[in-house]
Amino acid sequence: RAPMGIARIGRDLYLVDRYGTVIDEFGPAYADLDLPIIDGLAPPPRDGQPVVDLNRTALVARLLADVATEERIAARLSQIDVRDAHDAVVLLDGDTVMLRLGDRDFAARLQGYLDVAPALKDRVAAIDTVDLRFGERMYVRPLGGDGGGPEPASRETGVGGRTGGQ
Numbered sequence: 001r002a003p004m005g006i007a008r009i010g011r012d013l014y015l016v017d018r019y020g021t022v023i024d025e026f027g028p029a030y031a032d033l034d035l036p037i038i039d040g041l042a043p044p045p046r047d048g049q050p051v052v053d054l055n056r057t058a059l060v061a062r063l064l065a066d067v068a069t070e071e072r073i074a075a076r077l078s079q080i081d082v083r084d085a086h087d088a089v090v091l092l093d094g095d096t097v098m099l100r101l102g103d104r105d106f107a108a109r110l111q112g113y114l115d116v117a118p119a120l121k122d123r124v125a126a127i128d129t130v131d132l133r134f135g136e137r138m139y140v141r142p143l144g145g146d147g148g149g150p151e152p153a154s155r156e157t158g159v160g161g162r163t164g165g166q
Contacts, residue, residue: 004064005035005080007052010044013037018064020057022049036064036090040083056082059103063088066106073110087133102133113138 003015006026013026016038024030038060042050059082067074079091081098088101090110095117101109109132116138120127126143 003033003035004061005038006033007038007041007050009042009050012050014050016041016052016057018057018061020052020054022052036077037079039079039081053085055085059085059088062103063090063101063106067110070107070111073107073114089129097127098129100129100131100133109133 001017001021001023003023004018005016007014007016007022015023015026015030015033015035017023020041041056041060042052045051060080063080064074064077067077073092076092076094077090078093081089086103088103088106090099090101091097092099092110097117099110099113113130113132120130120138120140124140124142127140128143129141131139131141
C-alpha cells in the first residue's frame with residue numbers, strides 16, 4: 001500500500017492510503033516521506049484503529065490526483081482539511097493562507113490563487129482565508145477581520161471590486 005498522506009486523528013498521526021486504509025502509525029521510520037498532513041478524515045478512535053470516513057478520503061484522493069499533474073503545486077501541498085466532506089481547505093508550504101477549494105477543479109483553483117497571490121498580499125496585509133469556490137471570483141477574509149465579511153477579488157484584476165465596469 002502506498003500512503004497518500006499523514007492523517008491527524010486525535011493526537012496521533014497515521015499513514016493512510018487513497019482507499020482510507022490506515023497503513024501504520026506515523027513515526028521516525030517514515031521521516032523521509034514528504035506527504036501532506038490531513039485533518040478531518042476520522043474522529044479520534046475510542047478503541048483500536050481509527051475508522052476513516054470514505055467520503056472525506058475520496059475528496060482527498062481526488063484533490064491529490066488532480067494536483068499531481070501540476071508538480072509545482074503538488075510539491076507545495078502542506079496540509080489538507082476535509083472536516084467538511086464537500087470543501088477541501090489547504091495550506092501551501094511557505095504560505096499561511098487557508099485556501100477553500102470546494103470539491104472539484106483543485107489544480108485550476110490553486111493556480112488561480114498562485115497567479116494573484118502577490119497582488120492580494122499587497123492589498124491585504126494579513127489574509128486568513130481565500131475562498132476559491134466561486135468561478136472567477138475569490139473571496140478574501142483578512143486575519144482578524146473587521147466583522148464585515150470577506151472581500152471579493154477577481155482573477156482578472158487581482159484586487160477587490162467588480163470587473164466589467166460595475
